[in-house]
Amino acid sequence: MKTVSFTLNGKPTRVTTDENRLLLWVLRDDLGLTGTKFGCGQASCGSCTVVINSDAVRACATAVGDVEGKTVTTIEGVATDGRLHPLQDAFIKHAAFQCGFCTSGMIMGAYAKLLKDPKTPPAEVLKELEDHLCRCGAHVRIVDAVTTAAAAMKGGAR
Amino acid sequence: MSPFNNDLEVPDGWGFVQTIDRRDFLKLTTTGLLVMFFVEPLMGRGSLELPQGGRGGGTPADLNAFLHIGADGRVTCLVGKVELGQGAMTSLPQLAAEELDVPLSAVDIVMGDTDVCPFDSGTFGSLSIRQFGPVLRRAAAEAKGVLLEMAAEKLQVPVTDLAVEAGTVVHKTDRAKRVTYGQLTEGKRIERRLEGRPALEPVSAFTIAGKTAPRRDALEKVTGKAKYAGDIVPTGALHARIVRPPAHGAVLATLDTSAAEKVPGVRVVRDRDLVAVLHAHRDEADKALGLVKATYTPSASTLTDATIFDHLVKTAPAGDTPFRGGDLAAGEKLATSVFSETYRKGYVAHAAMETHSAVAAVENGKVTVWAGTQTPFPLKSQVAAALGLTADKVRVITPYVGGGFGGKSASQQGVEAARLAMAAGVPVRVVWSREEEFYFDTFDPAAVHTIRSGIDAAKKIVFWDLVAVGSGSRGVEHIYDIPNHRTVVRGGWNGNPAGMHPFGIGPWRAPGANANAWARESQIDVMAAKAGMDPVEFRLHNLADARMRRVLEAAVKAFGWTPKPGPSGRGLGVACGIDAGTYAVNMAQVHVNKATGHIQVVRLLSVQDMGVVVNPEGAAQQTEGCLTMGLGYSLAEEVHFKNGELIDSNFDTYQLPRFSWVPKIETVLLESPNLAAQGAGEPAIVPMGAVLANAVFDAIGVRVHQLPMTPARVLAAMKA
Ligand code: FES
Ligand code: FES
Numbered sequence: 001m002k003t004v005s006f007t008l009n010g011k012p013t014r015v016t017t018d019e020n021r022l023l024l025w026v027l028r029d030d031l032g033l034t035g036t037k038f039g040c041g042q043a044s045c046g047s048c049t050v051v052i053n054s055d056a057v058r059a060c061a062t063a064v065g066d067v068e069g070k071t072v073t074t075i076e077g078v079a080t081d082g083r084l085h086p087l088q089d090a091f092i093k094h095a096a097f098q099c100g101f102c103t104s105g106m107i108m109g110a111y112a113k114l115l116k117d118p119k120t121p122p123a124e125v126l127k128e129l130e131d132h133l134c135r136c137g138a139h140v141r142i143v144d145a146v147t148t149a150a151a152a153m154k155g156g157a158r
Numbered sequence: 159m160s161p162f163n164n165d166l167e168v169p170d171g172w173g174f175v176q177t178i179d180r181r182d183f184l185k186l187t188t189t190g191l192l193v194m195f196f197v198e199p200l201m202g203r204g205s206l207e208l209p210q211g212g213r214g215g216g217t218p219a220d221l222n223a224f225l226h227i228g229a230d231g232r233v234t235c236l237v238g239k240v241e242l243g244q245g246a247m248t249s250l251p252q253l254a255a256e257e258l259d260v261p262l263s264a265v266d267i268v269m270g271d272t273d274v275c276p277f278d279s280g281t282f283g284s285l286s287i288r289q290f291g292p293v294l295r296r297a298a299a300e301a302k303g304v305l306l307e308m309a310a311e312k313l314q315v316p317v318t319d320l321a322v323e324a325g326t327v328v329h330k331t332d333r334a335k336r337v338t339y340g341q342l343t344e345g346k347r348i349e350r351r352l353e354g355r356p357a358l359e360p361v362s363a364f365t366i367a368g369k370t371a372p373r374r375d376a377l378e379k380v381t382g383k384a385k386y387a388g389d390i391v392p393t394g395a396l397h398a399r400i401v402r403p404p405a406h407g408a409v410l411a412t413l414d415t416s417a418a419e420k421v422p423g424v425r426v427v428r429d430r431d432l433v434a435v436l437h438a439h440r441d442e443a444d445k446a447l448g449l450v451k452a453t454y455t456p457s458a459s460t461l462t463d464a465t466i467f468d469h470l471v472k473t474a475p476a477g478d479t480p481f482r483g484g485d486l487a488a489g490e491k492l493a494t495s496v497f498s499e500t501y502r503k504g505y506v507a508h509a510a511m512e513t514h515s516a517v518a519a520v521e522n523g524k525v526t527v528w529a530g531t532q533t534p535f536p537l538k539s540q541v542a543a544a545l546g547l548t549a550d551k552v553r554v555i556t557p558y559v560g561g562g563f564g565g566k567s568a569s570q571q572g573v574e575a576a577r578l579a580m581a582a583g584v585p586v587r588v589v590w591s592r593e594e595e596f597y598f599d600t601f602d603p604a605a606v607h608t609i610r611s612g613i614d615a616a617k618k619i620v621f622w623d624l625v626a627v628g629s630g631s632r633g634v635e636h637i638y639d640i641p642n643h644r645t646v647v648r649g650g651w652n653g654n655p656a657g658m659h660p661f662g663i664g665p666w667r668a669p670g671a672n673a674n675a676w677a678r679e680s681q682i683d684v685m686a687a688k689a690g691m692d693p694v695e696f697r698l699h700n701l702a703d704a705r706m707r708r709v710l711e712a713a714v715k716a717f718g719w720t721p722k723p724g725p726s727g728r729g730l731g732v733a734c735g736i737d738a739g740t741y742a743v744n745m746a747q748v749h750v751n752k753a754t755g756h757i758q759v760v761r762l763l764s765v766q767d768m769g770v771v772v773n774p775e776g777a778a779q780q781t782e783g784c785l786t787m788g789l790g791y792s793l794a795e796e797v798h799f800k801n802g803e804l805i806d807s808n809f810d811t812y813q814l815p816r817f818s819w820v821p822k823i824e825t826v827l828l829e830s831p832n833l834a835a836q837g838a839g840e841p842a843i844v845p846m847g848a849v850l851a852n853a854v855f856d857a858i859g860v861r862v863h864q865l866p867m868t869p870a871r872v873l874a875a876m877k878a
Binding site for chain 1: 377379388389438442511558559561
């Protein structure tokens with residue numbers, strides 16, 4: 001047992017648990033943030049992607065102890081001040097999902113890239129998404145959404 | 159700019175009505191106008207079945223209502239279908255709004271709740287709009303008729319003088335005379351049974367349906383608020399991990415759970431054959447499961463993904479001959495070229511991103527199961543049977559479902575959660591691991607097609623003799639103008655002898671039709687090439703069906719297809735299919751790397767005649783999904799196995815389509831105003847195997863006879 005302190009979606013957060021436990025299940029089961037999804041449990045689908053500091057990370061393969069002192073952003077923390085992020089706007093605009101189960105991970109993967117550099121070209125963002133699976137086949141719309149969002153962010157939208 | 163207000167509240171008419179949060183839901187429906195459902199004449203064959211043993215619970219009057227108009231003027235559609243991503247929660251309210259003349263934002267929808275919605279046999283077969291749409295439209299038209307009559311009485315004017323504008327009944331000339339739907343239903347309890355056939359608004363007059371509506375699930379899905387079954391957490395719920403055998407056919411010999419039992423917070427629960435470890439945290443339950451020592455007698459199966467094809471041909475039943483005509487022997491005599499080919503395709507997984515998930519809670523003797531399922535009502539019966547309860551003691555609620563594709567027609571996880579919740583006395587969550595998902599998946603069956611066919615000197619197909627093993631009869635009929643033909647179907651979904659398949663098989667997006675179209679449309683291309691004809695021209699030369707000719711001709715135009723006999727080196731392919739009442743033609747362009755055998759698809763076109771299109775954007779999304787998913791079974795997806803054990807049980811080896819595979823996709827939906835809405839969720843995937851195999855042939859002059867067309871198979875075909 002250990003108390004792990006980190007910033008979660010902008011709020012200071014402490015959890016007391018076995019630090020080897022997986023971030024995915026601490027988020028979902030202990031902290032009630034169910035927007036981060038379980039799809040494979042072996043870092044090969046992208047459903048559980050969250051952003052740690054500014055890196056996209058698979059929460060199913062990350063020990064909660066590893067986020068000590070770090071900043072964790074989940075899909076629930078992407079919209080801030082009551083406003084959707086340009087990626088969320090663009091996913092809605094292009095209907096870039098069907099069942100929506102991959103959506104959190106897709107947005108978080110793209111979000112990390114654009115967080116690091118809002119001028120990241122869409123093709124680079126999509127490279128990040130290559131390891132994200134979508135069984136519904138929403139790919140072409142996700143490409144459009146990422147392109148729209150990247151253009152908006154390049155133009156200064158946040 | 160975002161269309162949402164500052165709190166990111168889900169606006170009216172968006173999202174799901176989560177009925178469990180509204181224990182007063184049934185109370186809500188004790189006033190207002192309810193349109194009930196009347197079974198036979200409206201439903202037609204095989205669409206919605208009679209409620210079995212009623213839905214129980216609720217007041218009898220609430221049974222089978224599928225439309226409610228409340229005192230606030232809000233319309234609630236009560237629909238037994240579920241939202242799998244296909245967009246029914248968006249397009250069904252469009253139809254209701256259309257018939258009732260209310261704004262779309264005044265319509266709510268409740269889906270897949272067995273205590274609130276009328277019976278429905280399941281969400282599959284592209285039927286949500288095709289068969290349920292007309293029923294909902296009639297209910298809405300009926301409601302509007304009743305409201306008009308009530309308004310006429312209240313305003314003391316003849317009904318013919320009235321019109322409806324955005325939920326308000328208005329006198330056509332004296333516009334001060336008006337009354338809202340809400341005012342009419344306020345404080346009253348009105349029930350109407352759907353018996354007659356109220357006049358439906360002609361499709362040409364549609365102002366809401368037929369247009370693109372924003373997806374109602376959008377805001378919840380992009381903010382992480384959308385709840386799937388595994389996200390529902392009743393107080394005190396524990397995760398269950400179930401002890402599973404390593405291989406199909408392996409039998410439990412010894413079991414020792416003592417080490418797991420010692421872990422703090424772990425409970426071990428047994429219910430007959432079901433043994434599970436329970437813990438509040440999923441990862442700790444996983445760890446505890448790892449401590450369970452179980453031994454098994456090995457599976458007796460010796461089959462592998464390589465030997466399965468001979469096995470199927472050997473074990474499949476003699477089968478039926480659903481289609482035959484003319485005289486095969488006479489046809490063969492006319493042939494100047496005879497073709498004899500065999501096509502194979504392996505088992506394919508559903509692999510929805512959400513694994514089978516369910517949460518069950520028991521309260522006052524009543525079991526509530528939240529399940530990711532395509533079949534909430536059948537699941538309710540299964541849970542009742544497994545627990546020995548009457549049907550009224552079980553309620554299944556279906557939140558958002560993270561993809562189905564046929565795989566969640568089977569919902570064993572719901573029964574498991576209910577049994578374990580009952581045995582443990584606490585709410586239980588069962589979220590299958592990806593490995594369990596593969597193990598229990600009901601795969602799209604492996605199939606073998608042998609086709610003998612021939613053409614005469616005039617390049618007309620004179621005979622066609624097809625034996626389809628494993629893939630059933632959907633879409634197996636040849637669609638061409640062939641005087642002498644026979645189609646034999648050996649094995650499908652029912653009546654297969656035990657042991658024919660080494661594991662479960664079941665409906666997979668357009669069940670069996672993918673394999674059937676792959677074989678047929680490949681064979682057509684083989685003949686076209688031999689005839690020295692362009693594959694489109696060869697098809698048109700042998701096609702009498704005017705509807706398919708129109709779709710094919712539209713595809714030629716949209717693609718810019720210029721005729722050239724194959725192999726032209728251009729890498730172009732065409733294939734046709736009919737499914738769920740929709741006619742589909744796909745065209746593709748591929749590049750084949752001759753050194754590696756890798757196929758890169760560079761362009762895909764789908765042209766469909768699906769009758770009236772209710773939500774064009776939704777239909778386009780479904781079509782794109784079909785083409786993208788079709789890349790998988792055509793190029794890479796195949797379940798490998800050996801002796802009852804799956805070699806592929808997660809995405810490290812089982813490859814789904816990725817961004818880099820997906821080409822430019824063009825979708826064309828032909829205007830077809832005189833035909834009722836047909837299926838949109840499946841037809842466009844059906845020609846995928848053949849369109850790519852045909853494009854590969856056109857590129858390199860080599861035909862691949864087995865799906866998926868992996869680089870190794872392409873290289874092997876080049877060497878042959
Ligand atoms: S669940 Fe973590 S990558 Fe799939
Ligand atoms: S939208 Fe269903 S998996 Fe991507």
